[in-house]
Amino acid sequence: MMPFWDTYIGILILTVLKTLALVVPLLIGVAYLTYFERKVMGAIQLRKGPNVVGPFGLWQPFADALKMLTKETIIPTGADKVLFVLAPMITFGLAIIAWAVIPVNNGWGIANINVGVLYLFAISSLGVYGVIIAGWASNSKYAFLGALRSAAQMVSYEVSMGFVMVTVLILAGSLNLNSIVLAQKHIWFAVPLFPLFIIFFISGLAETNRAPFDLAEGESEIVAGFFVEYSAMSFALFFLGEYANMIMISGMTTVLFLGGWLSPLPFLPSGVLWFLIKVFICLFVFVWVRATLPRYRYDQLMALGWKVFLPISLVYLVAVAGVVEYFGWLPHA
Amino acid sequence: MIQNLAFYLFSFILLASAVMVVTNRNPVHAVLFLILGFVNAAVLFLLAGAEFLAFILAIVYVGAVAVLFLFVVMMLDVDFASLHEGFQRYAPVGALVALIMFAELAFIAGSWAIAPAGGADRLFPTPTDVSNTVALGQLIYTAYLPLFQLSGVILLVAMIGAIVLTHRDRKRSLHQNISAQHARTPEQTLVMIRSPLGEGVALPQTQKEEETL
Numbered sequence: 160m161m162p163f164w165d166t167y168i169g170i171l172i173l174t175v176l177k178t179l180a181l182v183v184p185l186l187i188g189v190a191y192l193t194y195f196e197r198k199v200m201g202a203i204q205l206r207k208g209p210n211v212v213g214p215f216g217l218w219q220p221f222a223d224a225l226k227m228l229t230k231e232t233i234i235p236t237g238a239d240k241v242l243f244v245l246a247p248m249i250t251f252g253l254a255i256i257a258w259a260v261i262p263v264n265n266g267w268g269i270a271n272i273n274v275g276v277l278y279l280f281a282i283s284s285l286g287v288y289g290v291i292i293a294g295w296a297s298n299s300k301y302a303f304l305g306a307l308r309s310a311a312q313m314v315s316y317e318v319s320m321g322f323v324m325v326t327v328l329i330l331a332g333s334l335n336l337n338s339i340v341l342a343q344k345h346i347w348f349a350v351p352l353f354p355l356f357i358i359f360f361i362s363g364l365a366e367t368n369r370a371p372f373d374l375a376e377g378e379s380e381i382v383a384g385f386f387v388e389y390s391a392m393s394f395a396l397f398f399l400g401e402y403a404n405m406i407m408i409s410g411m412t413t414v415l416f417l418g419g420w421l422s423p424l425p426f427l428p429s430g431v432l433w434f435l436i437k438v439f440i441c442l443f444v445f446v447w448v449r450a451t452l453p454r455y456r457y458d459q460l461m462a463l464g465w466k467v468f469l470p471i472s473l474v475y476l477v478a479v480a481g482v483v484e485y486f487g488w489l490p491h492a
Numbered sequence: 493m494i495q496n497l498a499f500y501l502f503s504f505i506l507l508a509s510a511v512m513v514v515t516n517r518n519p520v521h522a523v524l525f526l527i528l529g530f531v532n533a534a535v536l537f538l539l540a541g542a543e544f545l546a547f548i549l550a551i552v553y554v555g556a557v558a559v560l561f562l563f564v565v566m567m568l569d570v571d572f573a574s575l576h577e578g579f580q581r582y583a584p585v586g587a588l589v590a591l592i593m594f595a596e597l598a599f600i601a602g603s604w605a606i607a608p609a610g611g612a613d614r615l616f617p618t619p620t621d622v623s624n625t626v627a628l629g630q631l632i633y634t635a636y637l638p639l640f641q642l643s644g645v646i647l648l649v650a651m652i653g654a655i656v657l658t659h660r661d662r663k664r665s666l667h668q669n670i671s672a673q674h675a676r677t678p679e680q681t682l683v684m685i686r687s688p689l690g691e692g693v694a695l696p697q698t699q700k701e702e703e704t705l
Contacts, residue, residue, distance in 0.1 A: 167494065242524075272543065273543055273623045273625060274543045274544055274547050274625060277543075277544070277547035277548065277551065278547055280547075280551055280555075281547050281550040281551045281554070281555060284550075284551055284554070284555025284556065285550070285554060285555060287555075287559055288527070288559075291559070291562060291563070291566070292524070295520060295566050303566075306566075307563070307566075307567075310559055310562075310563055311563075314556060314559055314560070317555065317556070321551075334544075334625055458668070459668070462668075462670075
């Protein structure tokens with residue numbers, strides 16, 4: 160007789176419980192990230208931000224959710240109905256399932272798979288489909304323009320992001336996210352790979368279509384880009400998907416460069432709290448950048464991706480590989 | 493048992509979406525079914541224990557190639573009526589080609605035999621002590637290094653070829669010279685003029701020069 164947790168049903172129940180333990184805090188985090196963003200931007204622009212609903216405006220996310228839920232979902236006559244409804248689900252779903260491999264503490268990832276980095280990269284490269292499908296299915300010129308912009312942008316920035324990840328892999332010697340964090344026990348990869356850390360973070364901004372790379376939804380040029388035609392809950396899913404993606408990119412940055420759950424001070428214990436603090440700092444920078452920088456022009460955006468980030472990350476990759484090989488620092492050598 | 497069930501489920505979806513790619517009237521839907529097919533093929537790789545290949549398939553084909561494909565197909569202005577015009581005329585030729593291909597495939601599959609001890613005689617038997625990412629790396633970067641490098645060079649040539657074929661220098665387009673912009677100083681662009689009362693101001697010499705540049 161096997162113990163209950165080793166049977167198929169046991170594994171299923173255990174996985175569902177683990178998933179709930181991750182997804183419920185994540186969704187609350189997404190809801191309060193919208194509040195956080197409005198508060199921080201308010202402070203930067205010398206406003207108060209949301210302060211009416213509840214103490215310090217803390218119930219604002221729930222008020223917004225209620226408003227979204229009770230509004231009417233409008234599907235345009237010329238739209239491709241199935242794809243139109245499917246697109247926001249893809250965006251939101253992908254932003255959530257990426258969390259399956261991110262280890263928030265030593266061995267705490269839901270799935271501790273051998274190729275965690277590849278999984279994350281694959282999921283984040285699928286994110287473009289939600290945007291493209293939404294833009295095409297809306298059957299609207301502005302939505303289509305936004306989708307085309309965003310597709311070109313996300314594909315371009317993925318390239319340099321990939322090379323940055325390869326450089327991290329050379330130093331860590333593993334594709335497993337848990338091992339990558341443990342490889343940073345002595346020094347976080349953000350220190351030896353500082354330029355790549357910056358490139359990765361900026362590419363993350365572009366990948367999530369956040370300011371200053373939010374051309375896909377540039378209000379001043381193409382109304383609201385790929386989600387012009389969306390309303391009510393389908394709009395809310397896009398909105399939440401964007402914020403979930405921000406948390407995901409922050410989580411990736413934390414795991415790949417900032418030492419995950421490891422404590423920055425040797426006398427303090429490591430733990431999940433450090434992971435949360437690091438993610439929080441990354442999210443603050445996301446909001447800070449949005450409140451500070453104006454939007455890029457499209458040709459400048461492409462030039463930055465292909466003519467600046469790609470050469471730097473390629474050269475840095477070769478240089479790091481050379482240095483590591485020369486000094487015999489290769490892991491498992 | 494669960495593995496077998498999953499295998500049949502995903503193979504079924506793969507084959508069904510492959511059929512939908514061919515039969516679907518709407519080209520964008522066809523590409524989306526193609527993508528669904530890619531994803532399911534990746535899942536089949538996963539079930540076979542080849543996780544590295546599975547995710548590389550997802551990244552390269554689903555994440556990059558199919559995006560560009562979709563990009564192009566969405567911009568096509570397809571006239572559906574004219575597409576169906578030639579269907580009757582070309583149907584026999586298409587059927588003939590399909591029949592020949594099918595016969596050839598059946599021919600090969602019919603005469604295919606696997607030696608019972610074939611697995612052990614392989615040049616590089618599947619290693620059991622390392623993960624398949626490591627195993628792949630150990631083969632590609634040792635025994636197959638020349639071939640691997642050669643395929644990289646072929647890709648490079650293809651890339652340069654594509655750029656050479658499509659690139660044309662548009663003389664009239666405006667390009668931004670970022671380093672020149674950064675190198676500008678106030679002296680080059682700003683002139684303070686105190687205009688005498690009752691007289692106009694002629695365009696200063698420096699500005700004229702800049703305009704002709």
